[in-house]
């Protein structure tokens with residue numbers, strides 16, 4: 170699992186109301202949700218995002234509501250991976266459950282700028298900065314790795 | 330002390346009992362069978378779709394499933410109506426599940442305690458972040474996502490990481506106008522919006538023992554606003570009395586658990602709330618708190634009194650106390666949303682509606698409505714709202730350039746009367762001066 174792409178930078182405490190405002194939650198259609206991704210954090214984001222890009226954010230990304238619509242809208246918008254200094258608990262859980270790759274890495278903040286290229290290698294636990302410098306990231310706990318390797322919580326449950 | 334000999338926090342005790350093990354250690358992962366799983370009109374349709382997609386035909390424990398369409402109801406548009414229809418049809422397809430509509434429905438986290446669905450010691454998941462509300466009754470309750478709910482439908486199970494606990498001890502006698510809402514805002518201001526991420530907050534101390542169950546529900550409700558996994562209070566006689574009044578729980582049989590004396594807390598936060606005045610959270614995060622006095626004089630356009638945080642009868646009584654015999658300031662819209670049908674009827678029978686209507690407020694049917702910017706009172710660009718809800722994020726109640734100030738019902742009502750942010754005391758003192 171290697172993700173390489175252009176970086177979009179977001180700040181601290183980006184909440185799920187900014188990721189996908191509640192006014193669009195009268196549907197669960199991923200394609201519709203993707204159209205409004207990040208609308209209240211950065212208007213116009215969904216219209217311009219390059220597929221395969223990487224989102225980099227500060228602390229407490231995804232705080233607020235439990236809406237799985239938030240990671241789904243990010244995944245469907247074409248973002249390949251989200252790296253943040255820290256994630257809010259339910260967002261983290263939902264991302265694992267639906268198979269959106271996420272990386273917790275406090276050391277990344279301020280080391281990469283908007284528009285630069287980043288490479289994230291989840292297997293080796295390494296992030297390659299634009300300078301070529303490599304930051305190592307701790308592996309996921311075994312239990313979560315098992316969920317992800319089965320393709321999400323439901324397949325984990327049903328695969329026995 | 331070694332991890333395997335020390336005592337357990339209240340959260341650890343409940344999880345150990347559910348796991349049927351001697352003890353649990355923070356950081357461990359466990360798969361457990363929750364006693365209750367909740368979904369609403371936003372999160373359940375996704376869970377139902379995933380349940381079917383995974384080949385599900387029968388819900389494992391239908392009697393443990395609660396489906397509460399409360400966010401966009403009464404259905405605000407065709408898409409919302411379609412979402413609720415999915416819940417309704419699922420409830421028919423899965424007999425035994427609990428589905429609430431029309432004259433039965435209410436804001437989920439006000440409804441479930443009211444009907445006696447929640448007891449101390451229960452393990453509860455809900456596809457809604459404010460599921461943590463039920464910790465007020467001594468349950469372990471936490472918000473999850475739709476996939477978790479689908480897994481619960483399918484197998485009756487959910488996964489948990491055992492959280493470390495933070496003990497928040499409240500001491501002293503606050504100002505008489507300070508409520509549970511003010512205490513929780515004060516705590517969030519101290520902890521920050523991520524200060525309790527992944528953690529359990531255990532509320533205790535003499536100031537907590539003095540609180541009503543309703544005020545505790547308000548506090549547990551907002552544990553998530555500090556990032557917590559759950560908020561919990563040890564059940565006491567007040568909880569027992571509260572449950573006696575509920576239809577399903579007229580004779581609840583439960584063991585009252587308490588934390589061990591030698592339980593290990595990752596952090597103990599002591600708060601001296603002696604004389605603490607009412608608090609308010611300024612835009613755009615619940616951690617931006619200060620005393621209401623410090624924010625006094627800011628002009629506002631709208632006041633919302635309701636939600637799972639503060640839409641219960643005690644909240645409406647407090648608001649009515651302030652509004653009685655007064656008029657809402659010209660140019661301010663004041664929307665009151667009783668959280669459930671029972672609260673609605675109580676408020677009506679007690680004459681509170683007359684007070685509100687005489688003052689010039691609008692009374693909405695029970696719904697989440699404006700709390701999440703759904704309907705029933707959306708803000709335009711540049712508008713300011715004082716709200717008794719729990720989140721003041723950018724765009725939460727409408728336009729991304731609108732502003733939300735979070736406060737108690739008494740502060741919200743006082744503000745509605747003057748048109749600028751005002752302490753309850755100020756309005757009551759004026760009353761005396763003029764009489």
Ligand code: SF4
Pocket residue numbers: 400436437438457459636637638696697700701718719
């Ligand atoms: S009242 Fe607001 S916070 Fe509570 S469940 Fe409804 S939308 Fe969520």
